[in-house]
């Protein structure tokens with residue numbers, strides 16, 4: 001579990017953040033949760049983020065102000081803070097996200113709103129637009145597998161706009177999403193070009209060696225220097241490549257999940273790459 005997840009509590013999230021910083025990496029922290037089914041659960045998730053941001057601050061881990069690239073970040077799923085609740089779910093999620101953004105601003109960290117399945121995309125962008133009025137550095141996520149995403153990238157590639165580009169992780173219907181791997185990769189490259197050519201701050205989230213190579217080349221082509229864009233990968237996936245990119249002078253942000261509800265997340269990582277099962281089994285055995 002520790003290969004992909006920092007641990008179950010705030011203290012382990014902070015300790016792992018420190019270790020990653022020592023290796024020249026930066027972080028975006030994700031508090032793992034189940035689907036939020038009531039208001040109390042949404043409040044608890046928000047409280048966990050506030051506790052985390054306070055702890056990072058007390059440990060001096062948000063002091064690296066200066067460029068956006070170097071700041072600690074938290075990633076928030078709006079479904080975890082109430083977006084899907086009946087009635088005024090969207091308003092609840094906005095209010096909860098606003099208090100997380102407030103605390104992040106106080107301690108000098110940033111927030112990115114993870115993107116979930118396509119039925120939530122419009123609602124998530126609406127909440128993002130609202131948050132960005134007060135917290136302009138709130139990050140958006142776009143998913144290259146959605147047919148709409150190239151157009152969304154054009155809208156989002158504006159000054160001050162932080163945008164994470166990923167391939168997309170949900171099982172989406174053909175009516176809205178590219179289903180073939182090649183189509184998704186081609187879309188990723190097109191979206192990368194739009195973001196890198198634009199005025200925003202692109203965050204290229206992928207483990208795919210081809211996308212990374214093309215991203216680095218296109219960034220150079222568009223005159224972007226280190227600090228003008230960043231790469232992102234999941235904690236525990238291709239860690240050597242993460243360090244190689246950081247040593248080559250790139251900003252490398254690691255998506256670091258933590259929390260008591262780690263089981264579902266871990267199963268998804270193992271399902272993506274069954275060969276990791278052997279690694280996981282070995283690490284379990286070695287811990288007795």
Ligand code: FDA
Nearest residue numbers: 114115141166167168169205206207208232233234255273
């Ligand atoms: P892909 O899965 O096509 O893999 C390409 C290559 O990468 C593989 O052939 C292999 O070489 C390498 N690789 C991939 N996985 C590996 C593994 N587990 N171990 C070793 N090598 C591996 N999704 C979403 O829908 N909403 C979101 O908000 C986010 N947020 C997000 C943040 C960050 C920082 C990352 C890295 C990813 C996300 N994602 C996401 C998930 C994303 O959409 C996607 O599902 C995964 O990143 C996998 O896609 P890749 O681009 O890595 O390529």
